[in-house]
Amino acid sequence: MNVLLYALVVVIWGTTWIAIFLQQGPVPAPVSIFWRFAVASVTMLVVLIAMRRLRRLSVHDHLFCLLQGCCVFCFNFWCFYTAAAYINTGLESVIFSMAVLFNAINSFLFFRQQPPGRFYLAALLGLTGIVTLFWDDLLASGFNTSLLFGIGLSALGTYGFSLGNMLSLRHQRRGLETLTTNSWAMLYGTLVMGAIALFRGDDFTPQWTLSYMGALLYLALLGSVVAFGAYFTLVGRIGASNAAYSTLLFPLVALTISTFYEGYVWHLNAVFGLALILVGNLVMFAKPETWFRTRRLRGNAA
Template sequence: MNALLYLAVILIWGTTWFAIYLQQGVVAASVSIFYRFLLAAVLMMAVLLISGRLRKLALKDHLFCIAQGCCVFAFNFYCFYHAAAYISSGLESVIFSMSVLFNACNGWLWFRQKLSPTLLPASILGLAGIITLFWHDLSATQLAPGLLTGIGLSLLGTYGFSLGNMISMRHKRQGLDVVSTNTYAMGYGAAIMALVSLLQGASFAMQWTPAYLGSLVYLAVFGSVLGFGIYFTLVGRIGASQAAYSTLLFPLVALTVSTFYEAYQWHIQSVIGLALILLGNLVMFSPPGWLTLWRKAAPTPS
């Protein structure tokens, strides 16, 4: 059962990046995000009310849910939706997989959690991987400004997601129900995107095409409701650390989809860069003692 849940998370969240790509069009990014999380929040609220699992929160906790909605279900996706106009959805997912490094740094910054000795080697591998992955384009005679924009927006969105994780960690430490706080946060995220859309003068007119409507339903129902539901079920069954390994495989699924549907072009640098980033994440998740074991096993100069 755990294997099926694990596979479901990888396939669902590994393919949501292409669904975000399909959202590109006449509808403003803020409006698309609003519709996505409005639908997801309504569905989640209905399920919790029917099952009697919705938990009341204090005003202070609602304020933190607003901050969580801003970070996880609003502006980070706002960055990713705009980044999809400059780089492929597969490359976005690769950058997003480095959220574990941001989580480690933010955990130390906000909760004074001890930094793992694996952070430095993992960060070096991750940074080297990103540079190598994009080297073919970065080394071009005429560097496209859009490439740097896409990378920057993806990194900013990933950091926003990490900040949202810190708020979720705060909820857990306060003994709050994670599903309820996520539901409230989705609703607040949708409200924030509605406000941004109004301030921008964006039209709320729906794009009645199969690609847009299909991707919207997929992102709301599968990517948000089922994806988060299955993931947190998996966390409860095997633990957060083991469940987090699924982020190592998201880019593999996303880049495979991008290759077939976005004509993503592979280069030797792409393969090496992807391998370095995945290795960096794997090192970050490894037990701290592996460095000591490696040093003991390494040959010493005679």
């Protein structure tokens, strides 16, 4: 079951980045995000009600769902959609893969789970990889503020996603059903995003083109309903840090697609930087104590 959930998250989230790219244009980012999660949240709530699986929540739990919605289905996506105007969406996905490090930090801050010693090596590799990945672009642009802004927004959005992971973990530790909390959080994130769009005076009319509407439906139904449901189910089954392992794989899918659709060019520094980031994430999941114990047992058996 875990393998299937991983596969869904990797394949779907690896392809949603190009769908975000297809939504770039005259429609403001808050409006695109609003329609994406409006379709997704209504779909989830209708399905749960029809299946009689929508559970009651206390007012206190609803407030935490509101907070989760702001972190995972609102402000973080505003960061990602805005950053797509400044950097390649495939590169956004690479930065998003750093969620595993943010999860380790937030697990310590909120649950007092001490990060393993390998965290520091993983963080060093990841940060070095980010700098290496963007080094040519930074030099070519003369450390242009637009590029730095795009990188910073992607990192901020990733941190928001990690905070949402912590809230999902909080729900599940209280025995709340993932689909219920996820649905309410998505609805609340939609309402907050809609309020922001209204405050900004944005026009809520979507772009009636095949590419925009196709991307909207893909992001709403597969990217939001299916992928987020699979991901937060993984968080409950194996923990936030292990679930974030999926972020190690989908940047490879996203960058491959970006190569064909956005014209991403693989310079040597990009390959080396991506390798450092992926190795850094992999280090977070390495369990040397298990490896040494296995080797010792084999040696004793011999």
